[in-house]
Amino acid sequence: MKKNVFCGIxxxxxxxxxxxxVTVLGPCxxxxxxxxxxxxxGRAVLFDGCTLAVLAALILFMRKPSIRIVLxxxxxxxxxxxxxxxxxxxxxxxxxxxxxxxxxxPAMIILFAxxxxxxxxxxxxxxxxxxxxxx
Amino acid sequence: MQxxxxxxxxxxxxxxxxxxxxxxxxxxxxxxxxxxFTVLNGKSGSGKTTLLNMLAGLLIPSEGRVYxxxxxxxxxxxxxxxxxxNKRISVIPQGRSSVDTLSVYENILLPGIxxxxxxxxxxxxxxxxxxxxxxxxxxxxxELSGGELRRMAIARTLTASPEVILADEPTGDLxxxxxxxxxxxxxxxxxxxxxxxxVSHETDAEAYADRIYHMNNGTLE
Amino acid sequence: xxxxxxxxxxxxxxxxxxxxxxxxxxxLAISVFCGTIVVxxxxxxxxxxENRLGADxxxxxxxxxxxxxxxxxxLQGTIGTFYMDAxxxxxxxxxxxxxxxxxxxxxxxxxxxxxxxxxxxxxFDPENDFVxxxxxxxxxxxxLSDMEVVVGCRVETDVGNNFRIYDRSCRVAAKLASTGTGLxxxxxxxxxxxxxxxxxxxxxxxxxxxxxxxxSDVVSAIYVKVLPGADPGVVNNRLNxxxxxxxxxxxxxxxxxxxxxxxxxSRTIAVLIIAVWVxxxxxxxxxxxxxxxxxxxxLAVYRxxxxxxxxxxxxxxxxAALCSLTGxxxxxxxxxxxxxxxxxxxxxxxxxxxxxxxxxxxxxxxCIAIAVTILAGCVASARTASALSRVDPGTxxxxxx
Numbered sequence: 001m002k003k004n005v006f007c008g009i010x011x012x013x014x015x016x017x018x019x020x021x022v023t024v025l026g027p028c029x030x031x032x033x034x035x036x037x038x039x040x041x042g043r044a045v046l047f048d049g050c051t052l053a054v055l056a057a058l059i060l061f062m063r064k065p066s067i068r069i070v071l072x073x074x075x076x077x078x079x080x081x082x083x084x085x086x087x088x089x090x091x092x093x094x095x096x097x098x099x100x101x102x103x104x105x106p107a108m109i110i111l112f113a114x115x116x117x118x119x120x121x122x123x124x125x126x127x128x129x130x131x132x133x134x135x
Numbered sequence: 136m137q138x139x140x141x142x143x144x145x146x147x148x149x150x151x152x153x154x155x156x157x158x159x160x161x162x163x164x165x166x167x168x169x170x171x172f173t174v175l176n177g178k179s180g181s182g183k184t185t186l187l188n189m190l191a192g193l194l195i196p197s198e199g200r201v202y203x204x205x206x207x208x209x210x211x212x213x214x215x216x217x218x219x220x221n222k223r224i225s226v227i228p229q230g231r232s233s234v235d236t237l238s239v240y241e242n243i244l245l246p247g248i249x250x251x252x253x254x255x256x257x258x259x260x261x262x263x264x265x266x267x268x269x270x271x272x273x274x275x276x277x278e279l280s281g282g283e284l285r286r287m288a289i290a291r292t293l294t295a296s297p298e299v300i301l302a303d304e305p306t307g308d309l310x311x312x313x314x315x316x317x318x319x320x321x322x323x324x325x326x327x328x329x330x331x332x333x334v335s336h337e338t339d340a341e342a343y344a345d346r347i348y349h350m351n352n353g354t355l356e
Numbered sequence: 357x358x359x360x361x362x363x364x365x366x367x368x369x370x371x372x373x374x375x376x377x378x379x380x381x382x383x384l385a386i387s388v389f390c391g392t393i394v395v396x397x398x399x400x401x402x403x404x405x406e407n408r409l410g411a412d413x414x415x416x417x418x419x420x421x422x423x424x425x426x427x428x429x430x431l432q433g434t435i436g437t438f439y440m441d442a443x444x445x446x447x448x449x450x451x452x453x454x455x456x457x458x459x460x461x462x463x464x465x466x467x468x469x470x471x472x473x474x475x476x477x478x479x480f481d482p483e484n485d486f487v488x489x490x491x492x493x494x495x496x497x498x499x500l501s502d503m504e505v506v507v508g509c510r511v512e513t514d515v516g517n518n519f520r521i522y523d524r525s526c527r528v529a530a531k532l533a534s535t536g537t538g539l540x541x542x543x544x545x546x547x548x549x550x551x552x553x554x555x556x557x558x559x560x561x562x563x564x565x566x567x568x569x570x571x572s573d574v575v576s577a578i579y580v581k582v583l584p585g586a587d588p589g590v591v592n593n594r595l596n597x598x599x600x601x602x603x604x605x606x607x608x609x610x611x612x613x614x615x616x617x618x619x620x621x622s623r624t625i626a627v628l629i630i631a632v633w634v635x636x637x638x639x640x641x642x643x644x645x646x647x648x649x650x651x652x653x654x655l656a657v658y659r660x661x662x663x664x665x666x667x668x669x670x671x672x673x674x675x676a677a678l679c680s681l682t683g684x685x686x687x688x689x690x691x692x693x694x695x696x697x698x699x700x701x702x703x704x705x706x707x708x709x710x711x712x713x714x715x716x717x718x719x720x721x722x723c724i725a726i727a728v729t730i731l732a733g734c735v736a737s738a739r740t741a742s743a744l745s746r747v748d749p750g751t752x753x754x755x756x757x
Contacts, residue, residue: 093512096510193749217667221661
């Protein structure tokens with residue numbers, strides 16, 4: 001039970017990222033239906049969130065600590081990429097007051113940073129488990 | 136070194152009954168000399184524990200005084216009396232007396248830690264070995280049996296090596312072998328110049344005692 | 357093992373109780389820190405707005421107020437495009453009591469040009485301007501050339517970049533410091549540039565002509581500074597009587613209106629903080645009271661082994677302080693994560709000038725939040741510390757409580 005706490009948190013955060021990116025934490029929406037500059041960033045965030053959710057689900061079903069460490073490490077990398085998605089890898093609208101800059105970017109940075117921290121915690125816990133099992 | 140009680144009494148107020156108070160200890164005078172192993176026996180409810188607590192500086196007598204050499208215990212400030220209880224008088228109480236967040240080893244070293252002294256690790260290891268609890272060094276009190284907890288409390292007192300040892304039913308939870316070990320340890324402590332008082336309603340300790348007192352209905356016989 | 361390690365063990369080996377205390381104190385710290393930052397940012401924003409406005413009176417076309425609230429135009433950057441005959445400037449300058457008068461021309465960009473959103477483009481005359489120029493001087497120490505623009509801090513572009521407005525390329529000459537108002541989302545240029553852009557807009561089918569003039573003869577607003585000693589109210593009335601089809605608005609009224617809204621928001625935040633505090637303090641008191649029974653036996657052991665009442669209450673207070681410190685640090689950190697990245701969201705939601713205090717003040721507010729939270733934890737535990745230090749060890753241990 002305890003060993004699944006971190007992948008549970010990882011999964012919950014990934015779900016918030018994925019659902020958020022298509023709802024309240026998503027890119028700007030133009031009234032006329034045209035695509036905003038930040039739409040690609042929104043799609044990238046959604047894809048990254050879904051990847052993290054899949055990784056978390058995989059960790060949940062894996063028993064071997066070494067495999068879980070590898071998966072946590074991949075999650076860490078995916079989360080690190082996620083931080084840079086809105087604004088660095090994908091453009092955002094050029095006004096600070098726009099939804100993508102005021103809401104999506106800070107929220108996603110916080111969520112992906114949390115995912116990164118949780119992944120690090122997961123790696124530490126699994127490494128300790130391996131040490132305990134060896135001892 | 137001398138621990139002396141002069142006419143000490145202790146009354147407890149009661150809401151029910153004929154009188155509105157109950158006298159647990161009645162005008163008891165008692166002198167405990169260093170190098171003696173004293174046993175105080177008596178039936179349950181005869182006032183033994185109340186007398187021990189008053190001698191230990193834990194319970195203020197309703198009347199009378201308690202002296203450690205020339206120091207009136209209850210004339211001292213709380214800070215000084217507490218310091219004295221840490222350095223010179225050690226009590227092994229009847230119930231559980233462990234700090235549950237500390238391991239057995241840490242519990243044994245605790246009196247030294249409280250006043251910032253150097254931990255008496257060698258003595259602690261020695262008494263844990265003698266009392267058969269060295270294997271429980273890192274265990275938490277919650278994992279211990281009643282007998283093991285009692286031996287831990289005894290090891291703590293013997294490690295602290297105070298001038299006065301006051302033990303309340305120290306062998307109550309112990310088997311015969313451990314009872315012998317504990318009482319022998321107390322006897323040796325007395326021979327080494329300590330003042331030892333063991334309160335018990337059993338007769339095991341009497342064989343080791345230099346002096347035996349009997350308590351009945353709050354008075355000493 | 358020292359006293360401190362003893363406290364750490366007491367806390368770490370009771371994880372449930374310790375976590376509850378840390379969470380509660382963190383909650384207190386979040387409310388104090390976030391509340392203080394929001395209120396001080398609002399006050400800072402109002403001060404900035406007062407400083408930046410620089411004018412006593414604004415003269416706008418009569419129909420302007422029906423199009424857009426001047427307060428919204430200044431605070432939220434609401435787009436306002438309205439025009440009056442440029443001759444109004446001369447009439448304003450001739451009015452008794454008027455010290456300085458400077459005109460501005462407003463234009464709205466097309467959505468797709470630069471920012472996926474319309475921006476307010478403001479043309480001003482650098483020679484007689486006293487509203488924008490002093491502020492621009494902080495970022496650009498030379499006159500603004502034609503087809504050069506200065507952008508507000510919230511427009512995401514860099515100095516030297518080209519900026520397309522109505523298919524005309526403008527070079528970004530400077531970026532302004534934050535004001536916490538809607539002026540941060542505007543783009544500024546000189547009168548020549550704005551007229552070129554008006555012409556370009558005309559070519560795109562967006563007309564700015566008024567009934568009697570052509571493009572080069574229009575202005576959107578005239579900012580007025582009254583002469584020293586003149587009563588702005590009297591001058592305002594004179595302007596309203598003197599200039600046809602225009603309305604003179606006193607900026608003091610706008611600032612007062614904003615200040616009133618601000619004090620309303622501040623009051624609401626203060627009430628919320630007090631409510632959070634009362635609730636959290638009650639819960640803290642309950643948690644500590646529950647601890648009295650839970651720890652009675654443990655503390656009786658400490659007394660038995662020679663801890664004085666003072667040492668014991670000191671240990672309980674130090675434990676509470678340690679929990680509160682951890683909670684306060686976590687709470688302040690969480691508060692910072694909540695309040696700083698979402699500054700723009702808070703500003704646009706409150707619809708008030710909002711300018712985050714500088715680093716020094718933020719650190720000061722964080723220290724205050726931490727200190728106040730630790731104090732609250734200690735106060736809540738003081739009664740428990742006093743009750744527990746009076747525990748009678750003999751009776752307690754005999755009862756096996």
